[in-house]
Amino acid sequence: MVASLPRAAAATPGPDSGPRLWDPVVRMSHWGIALIVLFNAVLDQGGSTFHVTLGWIGMALLALRILWGFAGPAEARFAAFPPRPAAALAHMGALRRGLPRRYRSHNPAGAMMAYALWALLAVVMATGLIMTGGRTPMRIAEENAAVAAGDWSVLVKAGKTGEDGGGTLKTTAAEVHEMAANLVLILVLLHVAGVAVESRALGRNLLAPMLTGGRRK
């Protein structure tokens, strides 16, 4: 063979050429939060113990994803997809011309989407905490049980905090909670559309790595 050594180099493909795969923490937190958004925004009753419990679970998933942004493997770390609005616009331009670059982690537009969703989810969770007075679902369940058993004193206590200024704060929080939640839903639709468009443009299924984490296409 004339060029046995260069051929050796070409024969082993670089690590960036294969389809990426997401680790289990990214996948589980992603689908967990997706399910929670679906339930809490559409299916269950706002303010119910179930709703609040799901919100707290979502809070845990978001906290873990943020921790994972510092502690996780390379493509899950924030350093792999810094928020760069200009690059996001450039990427969308390239997408329209049909020649987007491939990225190991989120593409710049996807990264902006992720940050926007996380920020909005944080707002939804924070306002939710204000609305419930920061009580854990366990405590809410206890109080509901107490009220059901005929002990109305918890209601008196809750009413008192409502009167001394907490009332307007809580109504504002409720408004913001509702608005941010609707924005989350809109962003989710955009996110799904973005994944579909990008998958078509790249000719590669972007959903599979999030579903199975597998290397196969």
Next chain:
Amino acid sequence: MSGSDLRAARIRQTRVLAGFLIVQTMAAVFFVGDVIGDLIADPGSTHFIFEALVTAALVLGVVFGAFALRRTIETMRAQEAALSVARGELAQVIGEQFTEWRLTQAERDVGMLALKGLDVAEIAELRGAAQGTVRAQLTRIYAKAGVSGRAQFAAFFVEDLLGEGVRPAAPAAPAASA
């Protein structure tokens, strides 16, 4: 094969670890909420102090668990990459050696199957050929390679792996392309 079994086991392991980490994080977040509630209600109580300590330990556990899981995932990926490189290298070395021996395309295929451990009947079935044909091809391969038989033929490549690395020794370079 045992290689893919090992891979599947490792993937399962990371999944279980990730699931455990998520449950642990949920517990931590619920406890943190509870501790903050207690802090507002009665910060001096021993109940609060104990619960705060337990919660701090839980949070630390989550953080260390995350780092440990990252290490597991990275080790797994590194081993996978090394394995695939080694596999690719070995296949290439074998291919070059076949070229050097001037095996025909049919002989190359048969030789590769023989190296993978298939016997004459299996190779014949796979290739849709008579067993006699395969046997004759194998004999020609052994003759071209200058080995006594199947065991030595396989050992030819294993020896390289055991000895001085995967690359064939220098004489490979000028021989083939002429």
